[in-house]
Amino acid sequence: MASTRSFADVKDVIISAHKNVGLQDKIEFYNTWAENYEQDVAVLDYRAPLLAAECITKNFKGDKKRAIILDVACGTGLVSKQLKKNGFHHFVGVDGSAAMLNLARKTGLYQDLKQCILGRDSLLVQEELYDIVVMVGALSIGQVPVTVIRELWQATKPGGYVCMTTRGNADNREYKAELENVLRTMEEEKRWSCVAVTGVEEWERAVAEQESDYIQGAVYLYQRTK
Numbered sequence: 001m002a003s004t005r006s007f008a009d010v011k012d013v014i015i016s017a018h019k020n021v022g023l024q025d026k027i028e029f030y031n032t033w034a035e036n037y038e039q040d041v042a043v044l045d046y047r048a049p050l051l052a053a054e055c056i057t058k059n060f061k062g063d064k065k066r067a068i069i070l071d072v073a074c075g076t077g078l079v080s081k082q083l084k085k086n087g088f089h090h091f092v093g094v095d096g097s098a099a100m101l102n103l104a105r106k107t108g109l110y111q112d113l114k115q116c117i118l119g120r121d122s123l124l125v126q127e128e129l130y131d132i133v134v135m136v137g138a139l140s141i142g143q144v145p146v147t148v149i150r151e152l153w154q155a156t157k158p159g160g161y162v163c164m165t166t167r168g169n170a171d172n173r174e175y176k177a178e179l180e181n182v183l184r185t186m187e188e189e190k191r192w193s194c195v196a197v198t199g200v201e202e203w204e205r206a207v208a209e210q211e212s213d214y215i216q217g218a219v220y221l222y223q224r225t226k
Contacts, residue, residue, distance in 0.1 A: 010040045011207045023120060026143070027096050030075075034099035037076055046204040048165045048217060052136045053082035055219045056163050059195050060132065064088050067131035070155055072148075073118060073138035077104040083134075084109060092130075094123065118144045123151040130155050134163040141175040146182045153191055156224045162192065167203060168216030176218070183220060192222040 013036075017029055033040070060067065064087040071080050074093035083091070093110045095101050096117040105113055116124050118138065133152045138144045152162050166176050186192055196219070203217030 005036065005039055005043055007043055007205065010043045013040060014044075014207045023117065027117065030097035031099040034076065034097060034103055037100070037103075038078065041078070041204075044204045044207075045202075045214075047200065048136045048203065048219075049078040049082050051198070051200060051217075051219050052079055052134055052163050052165055053086055055196055055198060055221050056083065056132060056134065056161065057086040057088075059221055060161060062131055066090070068092070068129065069132045069134060070094065070125060070130040071110075072123070072133060072135040072152060073144065074104055074110075074113075075100045075137070077107045077109050079134055079136045080104075080109045081107065088132075092125065094118075094125065118148050123148070123155060125155050127154045128157045130157060131160045132156075132163065133160070136163075136165045139164055139166045139175075139179060140172050146175070146179050149179070149182050149186070153186065153224060158224055158226060160224050161195065162222045162224065164220045166218055166220075168199070168218055169206065169208070169211055171208070183222065187222070190225055192224045195221040195223050197221075 013033065067088055068090045069083060069088055071091055071093045074080065074095050077093065080091045091110045093104050093113045094116050096115065098115060101113050101115055104110060114124050133156045135152060156162050166172065166179055168176060187194060198219045200217045202214040204215060206212060206215045
């Protein structure tokens with residue numbers, strides 16, 4: 001079904017999201033946005049779910065049909081939908097928004113869904129269980145703190161993969177640098193090794209006046225070593 005919402009409509013939504021700085025305000029924002037979320041990100045030409053799924057599929061060496069995937073900040077299920085198309089079958093989702101989780105539940109993709117406010121609550125999943133842990137979209141300023149990265153690692157089984165994304169636009173550069181510092185530190189600690197880092201020029205359509213037509217982004221894939 002074609003979207004009836006214009007880019008101007010979506011731009012207003014995204015700008016309003018940046019004004020919701022309190023944790024509860026963020027949750028309420030996503031609860032309110034849930035019904036329009038998928039058509040809005042389509043208007044934005046938001047490519048992160050597709051790009052993350054492609055990166056995982058290209059580099060995963062195990063049996064896709066048996067792999068258990070933890071989809072963190074799963075939203076309505078966009079990443080898992082892409083991974084299902086690529087041959088993966090087993091998904092567990094985590095998100096802070098009850099309304100987003102309700103829509104994810106309706107997809108029928110997930111064997112389990114858990115509500116967890118990242119950065120406040122511990123990631124309520126079994127450690128060292130998942131073949132793949134993926135987190136798309138939430139690792140950015142005003143969203144989820146970079147301390148969550150170590151929880152993603154803990155949930156991943158040795159030899160498993162962690163896939164993450166972030167934006168590269170002006171207001172997220174400091175957060176991106178902080179994120180990459182944590183990724184490097186954990187590599188130096190020999191907790192994981194870097195499999196792929198992919199910079200993307202056209203990540204999604206820009207909403208800030210000072211940005212060009214599209215903002216940049218990045219996909220990171222690491223393999224747990226211990």
